[in-house]
Amino acid sequence: MSNVLAVLEQRAGALKQVSHEVLTAARALADALGGSVDALVIGSTGVDATGLGAYGADRVTLVEDEELSLYQPDVFNEVVTAQVRAGDYAAIILAATAMGKDLAPRVAARLDCPLAVDVTAIDGSGGITVTRPAYSGKAIYTAEVTATPCVISVRPNAFTPSENAREAAVETRPAPRPDLRTRTVRVNEPAGERLDVAEASIVVSGGRGLKGPENFKLVEDLADAFGNAAVGASRAVVDAGWRPHADQVGQTGKTVSPQLYIAVGISGAIQHLAGMRTSKVIVAINKDKDSPIFKVADYGVVGDLFEIVPRLTEEIRKVRGG
Ligand SMILES: Cc1cc2nc3c(=O)[nH]c(=O)nc-3n(C[C@H](O)[C@H](O)[C@H](O)COP(=O)(O)OP(=O)(O)OC[C@H]3O[C@@H](n4cnc5c(N)ncnc54)[C@H](O)[C@@H]3O)c2cc1C
Missing domain, CATH: 3.40.50.620 (HUPs)
Incomplete structure:
Protein backbone atom coordinates (compact mmCIF):
# COMPACT_ATOMS: atom_id res chain seq x y z
CA MET A 1 0.00 0.00 0.00
CA ALA A 175 -20.44 9.53 -12.77
CA PRO A 176 -22.45 7.33 -10.40
CA ARG A 177 -26.00 8.38 -9.50
CA PRO A 178 -26.34 7.88 -5.75
CA ASP A 179 -29.38 9.18 -3.87
CA LEU A 180 -28.64 12.80 -3.07
CA ARG A 181 -29.38 13.94 0.46
CA THR A 182 -28.35 17.48 -0.46
CA ARG A 183 -27.85 19.11 -3.83
CA THR A 184 -25.79 22.22 -4.57
CA VAL A 185 -27.97 24.45 -6.74
CA ARG A 186 -25.73 27.48 -7.25
CA VAL A 187 -22.58 29.20 -6.14
CA ASN A 188 -22.73 32.92 -5.52
CA GLU A 189 -19.54 34.23 -7.08
CA PRO A 190 -18.22 37.50 -5.68
CA ALA A 191 -18.48 40.37 -8.15
CA GLY A 192 -15.31 41.34 -9.99
CA GLU A 193 -12.45 39.57 -11.66
CA ARG A 194 -10.00 39.39 -8.80
CA LEU A 195 -8.49 36.17 -7.53
CA ASP A 196 -9.74 34.76 -4.26
CA VAL A 197 -7.42 35.59 -1.34
CA ALA A 198 -7.12 31.90 -0.45
CA GLU A 199 -5.83 31.03 -3.92
CA ALA A 200 -3.62 33.94 -4.92
CA SER A 201 0.16 33.72 -4.64
CA ILE A 202 0.30 37.44 -3.79
CA VAL A 203 -2.16 39.04 -1.37
CA VAL A 204 -2.25 42.75 -0.53
CA SER A 205 -4.49 43.35 2.50
CA GLY A 206 -5.73 46.59 4.00
CA GLY A 207 -6.86 47.47 7.50
CA ARG A 208 -8.38 50.29 9.49
CA GLY A 209 -5.25 52.36 8.90
CA LEU A 210 -6.70 53.15 5.47
CA LYS A 211 -9.25 55.42 7.24
CA GLY A 212 -12.09 54.79 4.77
CA PRO A 213 -13.33 52.43 2.03
CA GLU A 214 -12.42 54.89 -0.73
CA ASN A 215 -8.74 54.56 0.19
CA PHE A 216 -8.74 50.85 -0.66
CA LYS A 217 -7.99 52.16 -4.16
CA LEU A 218 -4.38 52.37 -2.93
CA VAL A 219 -4.41 48.68 -2.01
CA GLU A 220 -6.09 47.73 -5.29
CA ASP A 221 -3.56 49.73 -7.31
CA LEU A 222 -0.71 47.98 -5.53
CA ALA A 223 -2.32 44.58 -6.17
CA ASP A 224 -2.82 45.50 -9.84
CA ALA A 225 0.82 46.56 -10.15
CA PHE A 226 1.81 42.97 -9.31
CA GLY A 227 -0.43 41.72 -12.11
CA ASN A 228 -2.35 38.93 -10.49
CA ALA A 229 -2.68 39.67 -6.79
CA ALA A 230 -5.72 39.38 -4.54
CA VAL A 231 -6.99 42.08 -2.20
CA GLY A 232 -7.59 41.03 1.41
CA ALA A 233 -8.89 42.84 4.47
CA SER A 234 -8.86 42.76 8.25
CA ARG A 235 -12.06 42.03 10.11
CA ALA A 236 -12.26 45.59 11.37
CA VAL A 237 -12.81 46.90 7.85
CA VAL A 238 -15.15 44.05 6.91
CA ASP A 239 -17.25 44.74 10.02
CA ALA A 240 -17.29 48.40 9.05
CA GLY A 241 -18.73 47.43 5.67
CA TRP A 242 -15.72 48.69 3.67
CA ARG A 243 -15.00 45.27 2.13
CA PRO A 244 -16.98 42.02 1.60
CA HIS A 245 -16.55 39.15 4.05
CA ALA A 246 -15.07 37.04 1.23
CA ASP A 247 -11.95 39.24 1.49
CA GLN A 248 -11.46 38.78 5.24
CA VAL A 249 -8.22 37.13 6.33
CA GLY A 250 -7.99 35.62 9.79
CA GLN A 251 -9.47 33.33 12.37
CA THR A 252 -13.05 34.06 11.33
CA GLY A 253 -12.13 34.76 7.71
CA LYS A 254 -9.92 32.88 5.28
CA THR A 255 -6.58 31.25 5.90
CA VAL A 256 -4.01 32.28 3.32
CA SER A 257 -0.47 31.12 2.67
CA PRO A 258 0.73 33.12 -0.35
CA GLN A 259 4.29 33.61 -1.54
CA LEU A 260 3.95 37.28 -0.60
CA TYR A 261 1.56 38.93 1.89
CA ILE A 262 1.55 42.70 2.21
CA ALA A 263 -0.30 44.09 5.25
CA VAL A 264 -1.19 47.75 4.83
CA GLY A 265 -2.41 49.60 7.93
CA ILE A 266 -3.15 46.37 9.79
CA SER A 267 -2.13 46.12 13.44
CA GLY A 268 -1.58 42.35 13.47
CA ALA A 269 -4.07 41.19 16.09
CA ILE A 270 -3.69 37.50 16.95
CA GLN A 271 -6.92 36.70 15.08
CA HIS A 272 -5.53 38.30 11.92
CA LEU A 273 -2.17 36.55 12.26
CA ALA A 274 -4.02 33.23 12.56
CA GLY A 275 -5.00 33.57 8.92
CA MET A 276 -1.75 34.71 7.34
CA ARG A 277 1.31 33.92 9.44
CA THR A 278 2.29 30.91 7.27
CA SER A 279 2.73 33.23 4.26
CA LYS A 280 6.21 32.77 2.74
CA VAL A 281 7.22 36.44 2.83
CA ILE A 282 5.36 39.03 4.91
CA VAL A 283 5.72 42.76 4.35
CA ALA A 284 4.09 45.17 6.81
CA ILE A 285 3.47 48.86 6.32
CA ASN A 286 2.42 50.58 9.52
CA LYS A 287 3.12 53.94 11.14
CA ASP A 288 3.40 52.40 14.62
CA LYS A 289 6.80 50.74 15.03
CA ASP A 290 5.47 48.71 18.01
CA SER A 291 2.60 47.23 16.04
CA PRO A 292 2.45 43.43 16.53
CA ILE A 293 2.39 42.86 12.77
CA PHE A 294 6.14 43.62 12.75
CA LYS A 295 6.77 40.55 14.94
CA VAL A 296 5.81 38.26 12.06
CA ALA A 297 6.99 40.49 9.19
CA ASP A 298 10.07 39.63 7.11
CA TYR A 299 10.20 43.24 5.92
CA GLY A 300 8.71 46.13 7.85
CA VAL A 301 8.18 49.68 6.67
CA VAL A 302 7.46 52.13 9.49
CA GLY A 303 5.67 55.14 8.08
CA ASP A 304 2.52 56.67 6.67
CA LEU A 305 0.87 54.28 4.25
CA PHE A 306 -0.56 57.21 2.27
CA GLU A 307 3.01 58.16 1.32
CA ILE A 308 4.55 54.70 1.09
CA VAL A 309 1.96 52.67 -0.82
CA PRO A 310 1.76 54.95 -3.92
CA ARG A 311 5.57 55.01 -4.10
CA LEU A 312 5.78 51.24 -3.73
CA THR A 313 3.12 50.81 -6.43
CA GLU A 314 5.13 53.06 -8.73
CA GLU A 315 8.33 51.08 -8.14
CA ILE A 316 6.58 47.74 -8.73
CA ARG A 317 5.15 49.08 -11.99
CA LYS A 318 8.62 50.17 -13.09
CA VAL A 319 10.18 46.81 -12.21
CA ARG A 320 7.43 44.96 -14.06
CA GLY A 321 7.64 47.36 -16.97
CA GLY A 322 4.02 48.51 -16.67
C1 LIG B 1 -13.42 36.11 18.01
C2 LIG B 1 -12.70 37.11 17.16
C3 LIG B 1 -12.40 36.78 15.85
C4 LIG B 1 -11.72 37.69 15.04
N1 LIG B 1 -11.42 37.34 13.74
C5 LIG B 1 -10.66 38.18 13.00
C6 LIG B 1 -10.27 37.83 11.67
O1 LIG B 1 -10.63 36.77 11.14
N2 LIG B 1 -9.49 38.71 11.00
C7 LIG B 1 -9.09 39.91 11.52
O2 LIG B 1 -8.39 40.65 10.81
N3 LIG B 1 -9.46 40.26 12.74
C8 LIG B 1 -10.26 39.44 13.48
N4 LIG B 1 -10.67 39.85 14.72
C9 LIG B 1 -10.46 41.26 15.11
C10 LIG B 1 -9.07 41.56 15.60
O3 LIG B 1 -8.98 41.31 16.99
C11 LIG B 1 -8.73 43.04 15.35
O4 LIG B 1 -9.70 43.85 15.95
C12 LIG B 1 -8.65 43.43 13.87
O5 LIG B 1 -7.83 42.52 13.18
C13 LIG B 1 -8.06 44.85 13.75
O6 LIG B 1 -8.09 45.25 12.42
P1 LIG B 1 -7.04 46.33 11.89
O7 LIG B 1 -5.66 45.82 12.10
O8 LIG B 1 -7.46 46.69 10.51
O9 LIG B 1 -7.36 47.59 12.79
P2 LIG B 1 -6.54 48.24 13.97
O10 LIG B 1 -6.23 47.26 15.02
O11 LIG B 1 -7.30 49.46 14.35
O12 LIG B 1 -5.15 48.66 13.31
C14 LIG B 1 -4.99 49.69 12.39
C15 LIG B 1 -3.51 49.86 12.17
O13 LIG B 1 -3.30 50.84 11.19
C16 LIG B 1 -2.15 51.58 11.55
N5 LIG B 1 -2.25 52.89 10.89
C17 LIG B 1 -3.16 53.87 11.13
N6 LIG B 1 -2.95 54.92 10.28
C18 LIG B 1 -1.89 54.59 9.51
C19 LIG B 1 -1.18 55.26 8.46
N7 LIG B 1 -1.56 56.45 8.01
N8 LIG B 1 -0.14 54.63 7.90
C20 LIG B 1 0.26 53.39 8.33
N9 LIG B 1 -0.37 52.71 9.31
C21 LIG B 1 -1.43 53.31 9.90
C22 LIG B 1 -2.19 51.68 13.06
O14 LIG B 1 -0.90 51.91 13.60
C23 LIG B 1 -2.76 50.31 13.42
O15 LIG B 1 -1.70 49.39 13.69
C24 LIG B 1 -11.35 38.95 15.55
C25 LIG B 1 -11.65 39.27 16.87
C26 LIG B 1 -12.31 38.37 17.66
C27 LIG B 1 -12.62 38.72 19.09
Whole structure:
Protein backbone atom coordinates (compact mmCIF):
# COMPACT_ATOMS: atom_id res chain seq x y z
CA MET A 1 0.00 0.00 0.00
CA SER A 2 2.17 2.82 -1.25
CA ASN A 3 0.16 4.61 -3.91
CA VAL A 4 -1.34 8.06 -3.49
CA LEU A 5 -4.67 9.34 -4.79
CA ALA A 6 -4.73 13.07 -5.60
CA VAL A 7 -8.26 14.50 -5.73
CA LEU A 8 -8.11 17.58 -7.96
CA GLU A 9 -10.47 20.53 -8.34
CA GLN A 10 -11.92 22.10 -11.43
CA ARG A 11 -14.27 24.97 -12.01
CA ALA A 12 -16.27 25.21 -15.23
CA GLY A 13 -13.97 22.70 -16.89
CA ALA A 14 -10.71 24.44 -15.93
CA LEU A 15 -8.41 22.89 -13.35
CA LYS A 16 -7.76 25.12 -10.37
CA GLN A 17 -4.19 26.16 -9.65
CA VAL A 18 -4.32 24.38 -6.29
CA SER A 19 -4.66 21.07 -8.17
CA HIS A 20 -1.01 21.32 -9.23
CA GLU A 21 -0.04 21.81 -5.59
CA VAL A 22 -2.05 18.73 -4.56
CA LEU A 23 -0.34 16.71 -7.30
CA THR A 24 3.10 17.96 -6.28
CA ALA A 25 2.45 16.91 -2.67
CA ALA A 26 1.10 13.54 -3.84
CA ARG A 27 4.13 12.95 -6.09
CA ALA A 28 6.60 13.68 -3.30
CA LEU A 29 4.79 11.34 -0.90
CA ALA A 30 4.45 8.56 -3.49
CA ASP A 31 8.16 8.84 -4.31
CA ALA A 32 9.04 8.54 -0.63
CA LEU A 33 6.77 5.50 -0.25
CA GLY A 34 7.83 3.93 -3.56
CA GLY A 35 4.36 4.12 -5.11
CA SER A 36 2.53 5.82 -7.96
CA VAL A 37 0.11 8.74 -8.19
CA ASP A 38 -3.46 8.47 -9.44
CA ALA A 39 -5.22 11.77 -10.07
CA LEU A 40 -8.99 12.01 -9.90
CA VAL A 41 -10.93 14.89 -11.43
CA ILE A 42 -14.66 14.98 -10.83
CA GLY A 43 -16.75 17.52 -12.63
CA SER A 44 -18.07 18.91 -15.87
CA THR A 45 -17.03 17.51 -19.24
CA GLY A 46 -14.09 18.80 -21.23
CA VAL A 47 -11.43 19.07 -18.52
CA ASP A 48 -8.01 19.12 -20.19
CA ALA A 49 -5.94 16.57 -18.27
CA THR A 50 -3.07 16.30 -20.73
CA GLY A 51 -0.66 18.38 -18.65
CA LEU A 52 -1.19 16.54 -15.36
CA GLY A 53 1.65 14.09 -15.93
CA ALA A 54 4.03 17.02 -15.79
CA TYR A 55 2.98 17.66 -12.20
CA GLY A 56 3.42 14.05 -11.14
CA ALA A 57 0.34 12.01 -12.11
CA ASP A 58 0.93 8.50 -13.45
CA ARG A 59 -2.75 7.94 -14.21
CA VAL A 60 -5.66 10.36 -14.46
CA THR A 61 -9.30 9.43 -14.09
CA LEU A 62 -11.90 11.94 -15.25
CA VAL A 63 -15.38 11.39 -13.87
CA GLU A 64 -17.36 13.70 -16.05
CA ASP A 65 -20.95 14.82 -15.96
CA GLU A 66 -22.44 18.24 -16.63
CA GLU A 67 -24.52 17.76 -13.47
CA LEU A 68 -21.25 17.84 -11.54
CA SER A 69 -20.07 21.26 -12.65
CA LEU A 70 -20.89 22.23 -9.05
CA TYR A 71 -19.55 20.31 -6.06
CA GLN A 72 -22.13 17.69 -5.05
CA PRO A 73 -21.01 16.18 -1.71
CA ASP A 74 -22.77 12.80 -1.99
CA VAL A 75 -21.58 12.09 -5.54
CA PHE A 76 -18.01 13.26 -4.94
CA ASN A 77 -17.82 11.18 -1.76
CA GLU A 78 -19.15 8.15 -3.62
CA VAL A 79 -16.59 8.55 -6.44
CA VAL A 80 -13.59 9.01 -4.15
CA THR A 81 -14.44 6.22 -1.71
CA ALA A 82 -15.22 3.79 -4.56
CA GLN A 83 -11.84 4.51 -6.12
CA VAL A 84 -10.04 4.05 -2.79
CA ARG A 85 -11.82 0.75 -2.10
CA ALA A 86 -10.94 -0.54 -5.56
CA GLY A 87 -7.32 0.58 -5.31
CA ASP A 88 -4.32 0.22 -3.05
CA TYR A 89 -3.71 3.62 -1.51
CA ALA A 90 -1.62 4.79 1.40
CA ALA A 91 -3.04 8.31 1.22
CA ILE A 92 -5.73 10.42 -0.38
CA ILE A 93 -4.68 14.05 -0.79
CA LEU A 94 -7.02 16.99 -1.40
CA ALA A 95 -6.72 20.76 -1.06
CA ALA A 96 -7.99 22.40 2.13
CA THR A 97 -10.27 24.63 0.07
CA ALA A 98 -13.98 25.15 0.72
CA MET A 99 -14.64 21.95 -1.23
CA GLY A 100 -11.78 19.98 0.33
CA LYS A 101 -12.75 21.03 3.84
CA ASP A 102 -16.19 19.57 3.24
CA LEU A 103 -15.14 16.46 1.30
CA ALA A 104 -12.10 15.27 3.30
CA PRO A 105 -13.96 14.44 6.53
CA ARG A 106 -16.81 12.82 4.60
CA VAL A 107 -14.36 10.49 2.83
CA ALA A 108 -12.44 9.74 6.03
CA ALA A 109 -15.67 8.99 7.90
CA ARG A 110 -16.96 6.68 5.22
CA LEU A 111 -13.64 4.82 4.97
CA ASP A 112 -13.20 4.93 8.75
CA CYS A 113 -9.62 6.07 8.32
CA PRO A 114 -7.34 8.81 9.78
CA LEU A 115 -7.78 12.42 8.71
CA ALA A 116 -5.16 15.20 8.81
CA VAL A 117 -6.42 18.61 7.75
CA ASP A 118 -4.84 21.83 6.51
CA VAL A 119 -1.30 20.43 6.52
CA THR A 120 1.68 22.44 5.33
CA ALA A 121 4.21 19.59 4.99
CA ILE A 122 4.13 15.82 4.51
CA ASP A 123 7.02 13.44 5.12
CA GLY A 124 6.91 9.87 3.89
CA SER A 125 10.45 8.86 4.73
CA GLY A 126 9.54 6.76 7.78
CA GLY A 127 5.81 6.15 7.74
CA ILE A 128 3.67 9.21 7.05
CA THR A 129 3.99 12.31 9.18
CA VAL A 130 2.24 15.62 8.63
CA THR A 131 2.94 19.13 9.87
CA ARG A 132 0.32 21.77 10.51
CA PRO A 133 -0.10 25.03 12.39
CA ALA A 134 -2.18 24.92 15.58
CA TYR A 135 -3.53 27.41 18.12
CA SER A 136 -4.11 30.11 15.50
CA GLY A 137 -0.64 29.55 14.09
CA LYS A 138 1.17 30.02 17.43
CA ALA A 139 2.43 26.44 17.39
CA ILE A 140 3.41 24.03 14.65
CA TYR A 141 2.88 20.35 15.35
CA THR A 142 3.93 17.19 13.61
CA ALA A 143 1.66 14.16 13.78
CA GLU A 144 2.33 10.60 12.80
CA VAL A 145 -0.36 8.86 10.79
CA THR A 146 -0.72 5.43 12.36
CA ALA A 147 -3.00 3.71 9.84
CA THR A 148 -3.50 3.72 6.10
CA PRO A 149 -5.17 4.70 3.94
CA CYS A 150 -5.29 8.18 5.43
CA VAL A 151 -6.96 11.35 4.16
CA ILE A 152 -4.82 14.51 4.07
CA SER A 153 -5.93 18.01 3.08
CA VAL A 154 -3.12 20.42 2.16
CA ARG A 155 -3.23 24.15 2.77
CA PRO A 156 -3.41 26.12 -0.52
CA ASN A 157 -0.07 27.71 -1.44
CA ALA A 158 1.88 25.59 1.07
CA PHE A 159 3.26 23.29 -1.66
CA THR A 160 5.00 24.91 -4.61
CA PRO A 161 4.02 23.15 -7.84
CA SER A 162 7.00 21.47 -9.46
CA GLU A 163 7.12 19.98 -12.91
CA ASN A 164 8.81 16.85 -14.21
CA ALA A 165 8.87 15.03 -17.52
CA ARG A 166 6.15 12.44 -17.04
CA GLU A 167 3.21 11.40 -19.19
CA ALA A 168 -0.02 10.33 -17.59
CA ALA A 169 -2.49 7.77 -18.92
CA VAL A 170 -5.97 9.34 -18.99
CA GLU A 171 -9.28 7.47 -18.72
CA THR A 172 -12.81 8.82 -18.54
CA ARG A 173 -15.59 7.30 -16.45
CA PRO A 174 -19.27 8.15 -16.09
CA ALA A 175 -20.44 9.53 -12.77
CA PRO A 176 -22.45 7.33 -10.40
CA ARG A 177 -26.00 8.38 -9.50
CA PRO A 178 -26.34 7.88 -5.75
CA ASP A 179 -29.38 9.18 -3.87
CA LEU A 180 -28.64 12.80 -3.07
CA ARG A 181 -29.38 13.94 0.46
CA THR A 182 -28.35 17.48 -0.46
CA ARG A 183 -27.85 19.11 -3.83
CA THR A 184 -25.79 22.22 -4.57
CA VAL A 185 -27.97 24.45 -6.74
CA ARG A 186 -25.73 27.48 -7.25
CA VAL A 187 -22.58 29.20 -6.14
CA ASN A 188 -22.73 32.92 -5.52
CA GLU A 189 -19.54 34.23 -7.08
CA PRO A 190 -18.22 37.50 -5.68
CA ALA A 191 -18.48 40.37 -8.15
CA GLY A 192 -15.31 41.34 -9.99
CA GLU A 193 -12.45 39.57 -11.66
CA ARG A 194 -10.00 39.39 -8.80
CA LEU A 195 -8.49 36.17 -7.53
CA ASP A 196 -9.74 34.76 -4.26
CA VAL A 197 -7.42 35.59 -1.34
CA ALA A 198 -7.12 31.90 -0.45
CA GLU A 199 -5.83 31.03 -3.92
CA ALA A 200 -3.62 33.94 -4.92
CA SER A 201 0.16 33.72 -4.64
CA ILE A 202 0.30 37.44 -3.79
CA VAL A 203 -2.16 39.04 -1.37
CA VAL A 204 -2.25 42.75 -0.53
CA SER A 205 -4.49 43.35 2.50
CA GLY A 206 -5.73 46.59 4.00
CA GLY A 207 -6.86 47.47 7.50
CA ARG A 208 -8.38 50.29 9.49
CA GLY A 209 -5.25 52.36 8.90
CA LEU A 210 -6.70 53.15 5.47
CA LYS A 211 -9.25 55.42 7.24
CA GLY A 212 -12.09 54.79 4.77
CA PRO A 213 -13.33 52.43 2.03
CA GLU A 214 -12.42 54.89 -0.73
CA ASN A 215 -8.74 54.56 0.19
CA PHE A 216 -8.74 50.85 -0.66
CA LYS A 217 -7.99 52.16 -4.16
CA LEU A 218 -4.38 52.37 -2.93
CA VAL A 219 -4.41 48.68 -2.01
CA GLU A 220 -6.09 47.73 -5.29
CA ASP A 221 -3.56 49.73 -7.31
CA LEU A 222 -0.71 47.98 -5.53
CA ALA A 223 -2.32 44.58 -6.17
CA ASP A 224 -2.82 45.50 -9.84
CA ALA A 225 0.82 46.56 -10.15
CA PHE A 226 1.81 42.97 -9.31
CA GLY A 227 -0.43 41.72 -12.11
CA ASN A 228 -2.35 38.93 -10.49
CA ALA A 229 -2.68 39.67 -6.79
CA ALA A 230 -5.72 39.38 -4.54
CA VAL A 231 -6.99 42.08 -2.20
CA GLY A 232 -7.59 41.03 1.41
CA ALA A 233 -8.89 42.84 4.47
CA SER A 234 -8.86 42.76 8.25
CA ARG A 235 -12.06 42.03 10.11
CA ALA A 236 -12.26 45.59 11.37
CA VAL A 237 -12.81 46.90 7.85
CA VAL A 238 -15.15 44.05 6.91
CA ASP A 239 -17.25 44.74 10.02
CA ALA A 240 -17.29 48.40 9.05
CA GLY A 241 -18.73 47.43 5.67
CA TRP A 242 -15.72 48.69 3.67
CA ARG A 243 -15.00 45.27 2.13
CA PRO A 244 -16.98 42.02 1.60
CA HIS A 245 -16.55 39.15 4.05
CA ALA A 246 -15.07 37.04 1.23
CA ASP A 247 -11.95 39.24 1.49
CA GLN A 248 -11.46 38.78 5.24
CA VAL A 249 -8.22 37.13 6.33
CA GLY A 250 -7.99 35.62 9.79
CA GLN A 251 -9.47 33.33 12.37
CA THR A 252 -13.05 34.06 11.33
CA GLY A 253 -12.13 34.76 7.71
CA LYS A 254 -9.92 32.88 5.28
CA THR A 255 -6.58 31.25 5.90
CA VAL A 256 -4.01 32.28 3.32
CA SER A 257 -0.47 31.12 2.67
CA PRO A 258 0.73 33.12 -0.35
CA GLN A 259 4.29 33.61 -1.54
CA LEU A 260 3.95 37.28 -0.60
CA TYR A 261 1.56 38.93 1.89
CA ILE A 262 1.55 42.70 2.21
CA ALA A 263 -0.30 44.09 5.25
CA VAL A 264 -1.19 47.75 4.83
CA GLY A 265 -2.41 49.60 7.93
CA ILE A 266 -3.15 46.37 9.79
CA SER A 267 -2.13 46.12 13.44
CA GLY A 268 -1.58 42.35 13.47
CA ALA A 269 -4.07 41.19 16.09
CA ILE A 270 -3.69 37.50 16.95
CA GLN A 271 -6.92 36.70 15.08
CA HIS A 272 -5.53 38.30 11.92
CA LEU A 273 -2.17 36.55 12.26
CA ALA A 274 -4.02 33.23 12.56
CA GLY A 275 -5.00 33.57 8.92
CA MET A 276 -1.75 34.71 7.34
CA ARG A 277 1.31 33.92 9.44
CA THR A 278 2.29 30.91 7.27
CA SER A 279 2.73 33.23 4.26
CA LYS A 280 6.21 32.77 2.74
CA VAL A 281 7.22 36.44 2.83
CA ILE A 282 5.36 39.03 4.91
CA VAL A 283 5.72 42.76 4.35
CA ALA A 284 4.09 45.17 6.81
CA ILE A 285 3.47 48.86 6.32
CA ASN A 286 2.42 50.58 9.52
CA LYS A 287 3.12 53.94 11.14
CA ASP A 288 3.40 52.40 14.62
CA LYS A 289 6.80 50.74 15.03
CA ASP A 290 5.47 48.71 18.01
CA SER A 291 2.60 47.23 16.04
CA PRO A 292 2.45 43.43 16.53
CA ILE A 293 2.39 42.86 12.77
CA PHE A 294 6.14 43.62 12.75
CA LYS A 295 6.77 40.55 14.94
CA VAL A 296 5.81 38.26 12.06
CA ALA A 297 6.99 40.49 9.19
CA ASP A 298 10.07 39.63 7.11
CA TYR A 299 10.20 43.24 5.92
CA GLY A 300 8.71 46.13 7.85
CA VAL A 301 8.18 49.68 6.67
CA VAL A 302 7.46 52.13 9.49
CA GLY A 303 5.67 55.14 8.08
CA ASP A 304 2.52 56.67 6.67
CA LEU A 305 0.87 54.28 4.25
CA PHE A 306 -0.56 57.21 2.27
CA GLU A 307 3.01 58.16 1.32
CA ILE A 308 4.55 54.70 1.09
CA VAL A 309 1.96 52.67 -0.82
CA PRO A 310 1.76 54.95 -3.92
CA ARG A 311 5.57 55.01 -4.10
CA LEU A 312 5.78 51.24 -3.73
CA THR A 313 3.12 50.81 -6.43
CA GLU A 314 5.13 53.06 -8.73
CA GLU A 315 8.33 51.08 -8.14
CA ILE A 316 6.58 47.74 -8.73
CA ARG A 317 5.15 49.08 -11.99
CA LYS A 318 8.62 50.17 -13.09
CA VAL A 319 10.18 46.81 -12.21
CA ARG A 320 7.43 44.96 -14.06
CA GLY A 321 7.64 47.36 -16.97
CA GLY A 322 4.02 48.51 -16.67
C1 LIG B 1 -13.42 36.11 18.01
C2 LIG B 1 -12.70 37.11 17.16
C3 LIG B 1 -12.40 36.78 15.85
C4 LIG B 1 -11.72 37.69 15.04
N1 LIG B 1 -11.42 37.34 13.74
C5 LIG B 1 -10.66 38.18 13.00
C6 LIG B 1 -10.27 37.83 11.67
O1 LIG B 1 -10.63 36.77 11.14
N2 LIG B 1 -9.49 38.71 11.00
C7 LIG B 1 -9.09 39.91 11.52
O2 LIG B 1 -8.39 40.65 10.81
N3 LIG B 1 -9.46 40.26 12.74
C8 LIG B 1 -10.26 39.44 13.48
N4 LIG B 1 -10.67 39.85 14.72
C9 LIG B 1 -10.46 41.26 15.11
C10 LIG B 1 -9.07 41.56 15.60
O3 LIG B 1 -8.98 41.31 16.99
C11 LIG B 1 -8.73 43.04 15.35
O4 LIG B 1 -9.70 43.85 15.95
C12 LIG B 1 -8.65 43.43 13.87
O5 LIG B 1 -7.83 42.52 13.18
C13 LIG B 1 -8.06 44.85 13.75
O6 LIG B 1 -8.09 45.25 12.42
P1 LIG B 1 -7.04 46.33 11.89
O7 LIG B 1 -5.66 45.82 12.10
O8 LIG B 1 -7.46 46.69 10.51
O9 LIG B 1 -7.36 47.59 12.79
P2 LIG B 1 -6.54 48.24 13.97
O10 LIG B 1 -6.23 47.26 15.02
O11 LIG B 1 -7.30 49.46 14.35
O12 LIG B 1 -5.15 48.66 13.31
C14 LIG B 1 -4.99 49.69 12.39
C15 LIG B 1 -3.51 49.86 12.17
O13 LIG B 1 -3.30 50.84 11.19
C16 LIG B 1 -2.15 51.58 11.55
N5 LIG B 1 -2.25 52.89 10.89
C17 LIG B 1 -3.16 53.87 11.13
N6 LIG B 1 -2.95 54.92 10.28
C18 LIG B 1 -1.89 54.59 9.51
C19 LIG B 1 -1.18 55.26 8.46
N7 LIG B 1 -1.56 56.45 8.01
N8 LIG B 1 -0.14 54.63 7.90
C20 LIG B 1 0.26 53.39 8.33
N9 LIG B 1 -0.37 52.71 9.31
C21 LIG B 1 -1.43 53.31 9.90
C22 LIG B 1 -2.19 51.68 13.06
O14 LIG B 1 -0.90 51.91 13.60
C23 LIG B 1 -2.76 50.31 13.42
O15 LIG B 1 -1.70 49.39 13.69
C24 LIG B 1 -11.35 38.95 15.55
C25 LIG B 1 -11.65 39.27 16.87
C26 LIG B 1 -12.31 38.37 17.66
C27 LIG B 1 -12.62 38.72 19.09
